[in-house]
Amino acid sequence: MLDVSEKIKTLRTAKAIARIKVSPETIEKINKKEIEKGDIFEVSRAVAALSAKKTSEILPFCHNIPIEWVGCDVRIQDGFLDVEVTVKTIARTGCEMEALFAVSTCALNIYDMLKPYDKQIVIEEIKLVEKTGGKSEFKEKVKEDFKAGVLVVSDSVYAGKKQDKAGKEIIKILSENGIKNIEYKIVPDEIEMIRKEVLSWCENGFDLVITTGGTGLSPRDTTPEAIKPIIEKDISSIMEFARFYGAERTPYTMLSRGLSGIKGKTLILTLPGSTRGARETMMALFPYILHIYRIMGGGGH
Template sequence: MIDVSDKPDTFREAVAESVVKVSKDTIEIVKRGESPKGDIVDAVKISSTFAAKKTHELIPYCHPIPIDHIGIDVDIQDNSIIIKAIVKSIWKTGVEMEALTAVSIGALTVYDMLKPIDDNISIESIKLIKKRGGLKRFYEKPDKTLKAAVIIVSDTASKDEKADKSGNIIINKLKENYFDVIEYKIIPDEKEIIESLLRKLSDQGVDLIITSGGTGVGPRDVTPEATLNVIEKEMKGIEEALRAYGQRRTPLSMLSRGVVGVRKNSVIVNLPGSPKAVSESLNALFPGVLHIYKMLGGYKH
């Protein structure tokens, strides 16, 4: 299966539909409740619901997902029976396969129940009507090129640039998200140096300043204190989101003291120093953080 372990949970919804064509005489039998194998509507609702839940067991590369809602509607028309499924979940992958599987099995159920009385029954179509949710809808291409800076805070890396394993991870992610990285700098764990550089970059109008390192509780870890002295508004929601995302993957995420805040029109984000923690934090940061630039520009939510 595709690895989705790095993806955050988001709301997902899919609507699918199948159409089973039958004779008008058969429709009349169904409406009178005289189908030889029992009530069509109830059977379809039950079989379709079971099918949606069992999709990952029927289709080998589908992920087992927590389904929050399955809605099945059976519409009996003049010469057809239309089955519609709505499936919802808050998870990492879409639910279109669950919806499609539901209406497929629903259609087969109709076929099985009516074939003794209708030789011309046929499944006319099975299709996805719509799907929504996921991260793509939150990617907002900015009106202008956004500028970014990457600051590695490390006594070790400041003496030997080869020791920095996180800088390129951050730079690549920024480029993927419409940012022009105008500065990449490695500095020691010195509070005054960190503060001075943050103020300088903010005064230059850099839109996003990401620091990596110095967020722990070691005697030289002072990045959060330096950041708090610089920012004008703290973004606690982003801080909590980064730690919560990491905590689902490692019990050590809660030890990070990283701060996120705004100074003027610059967003400053503290990330941990380890490459894995940096990668995970960036997955949590984007695309949601992009919306902040509309907020800073005075746009309504």
């Protein structure tokens, strides 16, 4: 089983189909409702719903995800029974296996219901035809000259008493999201020095500035105080979303004072100083946050 704990929950859908070859006589019996075991159309809807919800109990590497909706459609076409199953979930991983498992079970159940009348039934095809949702659907292409600044705010790191890990983790995740032009600096927990570096990047046309450290409640934590006066458009919802993500992992997320907003054309994000806190925030926001540049440029969703 793969670890999906760092993913965010999104609406995901999957559609799978099966084709079942049956005889003309069998199709006639179906149309005349002469199948002793019942109506294959109605039974298939029940089988699809039950099977989708039971997938993780049979397939050991499938996650037990919440099934929000299952639709099943059976059509008679050119000597075939075409079965289509659609599954919806709001989860950290997709539901394609649930759709495939449900359509397969429907095909087997139809086979079972029709086999007393037809000894030549063939399940000819089972395949996934559509899948939506997840990180790949929200990826944005980053322009070639995109510039980002990562500012580590820490007295101990600035003094050389401690190695920076959070800033390096942020750079790593930015690189994974196609951002290559990254400037990296370290400052102590001093309001004026923090503000000076961030303003310098904004004035030099940086697209993104991320600070790490100084967002907590200790006497030296002053990053929000340094950044708040220079933000022209507050976007509190960004960090609230990150805190919501973090709250599922630790209750201490409530103690973070990170903020976010825009200065000119620069997006500013203030992240926690711990490596874990910085990584969790980055995983919550990227690549989704990159959509903001399309909106800022006058584009739509």
